Amino acid sequence: MPTMKAEKAGGYANFEAAAIRRLLRHPLAAIATHWAFQSLLYMDPTERWFKIGLDVVLGVAGSALLCIWLPWPVAWVVAFLAAHTLNFLCNGHLWGVLKHYGMVSNTYEAFHGYTRSFGARTQREPALQQVAIYGGLARQQWSPSSDLDVRIVRRPGLVNGLRACWFALRERSRAALARFPLDLYVLDNDTSLQKLNAEEKPIAIASLNDL
Numbered sequence: 001m002p003t004m005k006a007e008k009a010g011g012y013a014n015f016e017a018a019a020i021r022r023l024l025r026h027p028l029a030a031i032a033t034h035w036a037f038q039s040l041l042y043m044d045p046t047e048r049w050f051k052i053g054l055d056v057v058l059g060v061a062g063s064a065l066l067c068i069w070l071p072w073p074v075a076w077v078v079a080f081l082a083a084h085t086l087n088f089l090c091n092g093h094l095w096g097v098l099k100h101y102g103m104v105s106n107t108y109e110a111f112h113g114y115t116r117s118f119g120a121r122t123q124r125e126p127a128l129q130q131v132a133i134y135g136g137l138a139r140q141q142w143s144p145s146s147d148l149d150v151r152i153v154r155r156p157g158l159v160n161g162l163r164a165c166w167f168a169l170r171e172r173s174r175a176a177l178a179r180f181p182l183d184l185y186v187l188d189n190d191t192s193l194q195k196l197n198a199e200e201k202p203i204a205i206a207s208l209n210d211l
Contacts, residue, residue, distance in 0.1 A: 027101040034097050035088045039185070046154065047186040050165035051091060058083035090173040095181040096147050104181050105144040114180055115148055118171065122152065127163035129155045130190060132202035135183070147181035151202075153190050161188070 023029045040048050062079030063072070070078065088094070095104050106114075115137070122131045135149030136142050154164035164186045175182035187193065193202070 027098060027103065030097050030100070031094070034092060034094075035085065038084075038088055038092050043185060044188040044192055046161040046188050047165050047168065050162065051087060054087050054091065054169075055080070055083050058086060089176060091169045092172065092176075093181075093183055094176055095179055096183045099145050099147055099181040102145065104147075104179070106146070106180070107144070108142060111142065111146060111148075114178065118148065118150075118182075121171070122167075125163070125167050127155055127160040127167065129153045130193075131204065132193060133204070134196060134202050138201060138203050145181075147183050149183045151185050151187055151193060151196070153187045153193070156189075161186075 024033065038051060040051060043051070059076070059080045059082075062082055063076045066075035066079055069075075098104055119131075122128055130153035132151045132153070133149065134151065136146040137148070152164060152168070154160050168184055168186050171184055172182060174180075175184075196202075
């Protein structure tokens with residue numbers, strides 16, 4: 001069993017500007033920031049365009065429906081906001097944000113039960129080439145506010161890219177419903193793993209049952 005180490009709730013994201021740091025002390029400000037950007041700047045190209053594409057597809061479909069009742073400029077704005085919000089709820093990191101404000105708590109059994117079931121699902125997805133876990137699990141530490149910090153490397157090819165992003169969407173939706181803090185990103189190749197913390201050695205999904 002990993003070392004039980006207490007973690008203090010902190011602020012969401014790191015900014016040099018003091019004014020922004022003060023603003024993000026409030027969870028509503030953090031949620032609004034995440035709603036607006038949805039980690040797009042952090043993502044690899046395939047996942048970024050997948051998320052933008054979802055906004056476009058949902059927005060166009062919604063606007064076509066709303067134009068029956070609303071003037072088209074209003075319909076477009078409402079449809080975009082609704083699509084962006086749905087994308088945020090189903091394909092974002094809501095509980096991963098709120099964990100920084102002490103609003104997430106899991107038992108050890110619940111956390112590792114979810115982690116193991118997640119690992120089993122990744123092994124059934126052929127589009128994934130590598131699954132690396134960072135954060136507390138990689139450091140052999142855990143607390144009730146711990147999140148599951150995962151990077152999945154997709155296999156080459158457009159179809160595999162779409163499948164991997166669809167897998168991530170399903171997992172984020174599952175985590176949102178379960179109030180589970182999942183920090184999950186799809187990487188285009190293992191080169192992106194080198195940009196992460198070099199001092200933190202990741203663990204593989206196959207090692208989860210040993211924790």
